[in-house]
Amino acid sequence: MRTTGDVVVVGGGMAAGHLVASMHRRGLAHRLTVLGAEPHPPYERPPLTKDELTGAAGTEPVGTEADLARRLSMYSPAWLAEQGVAVRVGARVIGIDRTRRTVAVDGGEAVSYRHLVLATGSRPVVPPPWAERPGLVHTVHTAADGARLRPLLREGVRLVVVGGGFVGLEVAAAARGRGCPTAVVEAGPRVLGRVCTPVTSAAVARLHEEHGVRVITGTRCVDVAPGEGGAPRVVRLADGTALAADLVVVGLGVRPETGLASAAGLEQDSGTGGIAVDDALRTTRDPLVSAVGDVAAFPRAGYGGRLRLESVGHASASAEHVAARLAGEDPGPYAGQGWVPVFWSDQYHHTLRIAGLSTGYDTTDVGGAPGEGPFTVRCLAGGGLLAVESLDRPRDHSAARRELRAAPVP
Ligand SMILES: Cc1cc2nc3c(=O)[nH]c(=O)nc-3n(C[C@H](O)[C@H](O)[C@H](O)COP(=O)(O)OP(=O)(O)OC[C@H]3O[C@@H](n4cnc5c(N)ncnc54)[C@H](O)[C@@H]3O)c2cc1C
Structure with a gap:
């Protein structure tokens, strides 16, 4: 069977979910066909180790996998249908034919694309002897x-x-x-x-x-x-x-899910292991294929080498960037001026927030009481701010984001 798609997205995780939102804001969600291997439409992953694991989400018992995915769902199936977004679940893509511009779905279907977005994410690292049992x-x-x-x-x-x-x-x-x-x-x-x-x-x-x-x-x-x-x-x-x-x-961390891309002859970045993309998030060997989210290895001016980030902020920002480009806008380079990566983690009743990337810092400036209460660590290089880590200090985090947004690209 052959199906005709316009913008075909491989992977139905958080980056795909954010792409739906970004295209929807532009009135273009109907152009998307999302092919996701999991049996659920896009859902939020962070609560899996937070409220949903602590029980703070207030759902006792947790219920089935389907119940959990429904609670964390980014969109209801009814809303997706109303917007005309084709989100196909249980649809694992097993091959990409870049000459014919089609992807092969497990089960025999071929889906053609005008533009392909790889949003295959990452998978946890488990040492082989343990994985086998x-x-x-x-x-x-x-x-x-x-x-x-x-x-x-x-x-x-x-x-x-x-x-x-x-x-x-x-x-x-x-x-x-x-x-x-x-x-x-x-x-x-x-x-x-x-x-x-x-x-x-x-x-x-x-x-x-x-x-x-x-x-x-x-x-x-x-x-x-x-x-x-x-x-x-x-x-x-x-x-x-x-x-x-x-x-x-x-x-033990994750590995980017690059098997499909490599088999299709796309470049894998040697430093990060991700799919190599340019500053518009187009794969380096094929401008008709983009990559977003955990799997994308993108350049950052002044960084020297590509970056690969595993965060909701990047899943969302990279999806927004690709949506803008597909809509004919000029979003400028990804990770350019004003781009600030952010991350958060909830542990017990505390929230650790990080703005920026601390790689290469030479000095830290510490405020508050690390180990005893709320604190902030500012990471600097040559006097310039690179990143700010803060525990239970949301205002410091917001201020850091503003400061980093205004800072020149290193
Ligand atoms: C437990 C957990 C907690 C997290 N907590 C935080 C947090 O607190 N803050 C934060 O910023 N980030 C957090 N993250 C990271 C964040 O969730 C990820 O960075 C984000 O989900 C990446 O989105 P993605 O779409 O690139 O990948 P994913 O969300 O992993 O989605 C990729 C999808 O692609 C599918 N796929 C792969 N190959 C194929 C194929 N061949 N065909 C079809 N489908 C395919 C996969 O099955 C998967 O559903 C957390 C992640 C996890 C797992």
Whole structure:
């Protein structure tokens, strides 16, 4: 079967969802055909490790995967139908033919495009020996993961979280709220080492310790052994420590989902692993194909190399940029003057917010009381502001965004 599409989007996650909104604002949503592999239309992912895991969303029990996806849904199916947006769920794209301008959907259908947007996102990293044993470890990336995990976080269930990044720490915070004895194992010298300054890492680690989490840093998890006959799993660390666990959650980061793009001969950025795009988010080898969200590796003036970001802010901004271009507007370069990446994380009753990118900072200016209460860390290079991390200081975050928006591109 062959279907004719106009703007075809591969991937039905958050970037695709924001593209629907951006096209809708321009009266162009009817041009979209979204092909998503998951069995749900676009939904919000951040609550999967926040309110939906802590139970703060007030839905007890969590219900099925479909219930969860419906609660987090960005749009109702009725609204999408009214706008004439074709959002196809359970539609995994298995090939792109750039000569014929078609994509092949698993099941035999071919969909032609005038413009193709790759919004395939990313997938969690799980070391192969663990991935091969279903149920041995959990990840949190999809509604299916969320619906599986939440009922398992019961009082007294011993949890080991492997990886001290945002996802791992949010899971740890949710688990403590549900009465689970929890340990976090981080191979690096500090939690959030890839994304935050040492001041913020130390303050966040302390927050977790105050809530009873055992935070173990500087040693790798080398093995997760299944418990025999109802015995707990054994999580072994490189330093010889063995932790008993009823539940193991892995938060070791994600890899961009680039298989389709690479197979179609599109360039993969060697630095970030994402699909290489230009400053208009067009793939470097084919201007009829764009990439948005987690999977896009885009240039940033003065940065030296491409960037790849995993955040709702970038999913939304990149989708807005592509929509503007498809509507014939001139949005200027993506990540140009006025562009400020933002990120947030909720842990316990605290919110950590980050504006800007701290890579390459040479000085920090710390205000407040890190480790004791709200604080702000300003990251500077040569006296210029690069990024601001703040805990429970929303006004500092807003001010930082304004300041960074006005700062010249480095
Ligand atoms: C648990 C969790 C918590 C998060 N918390 C925050 C937060 O607090 N703040 C923040 O800023 N960001 C957060 N993020 C990150 C944010 O959700 C992502 O950056 C965002 O979802 C990226 O959007 P995307 O569309 O690029 O990818 P995704 O939302 O991952 O969507 C990609 C979609 O493409 C589909 N797909 C892949 N290959 C194919 C194919 N071949 N055919 C069809 N479909 C395909 C996938 O199934 C998936 O549905 C969080 C992410 C997770 C997982």
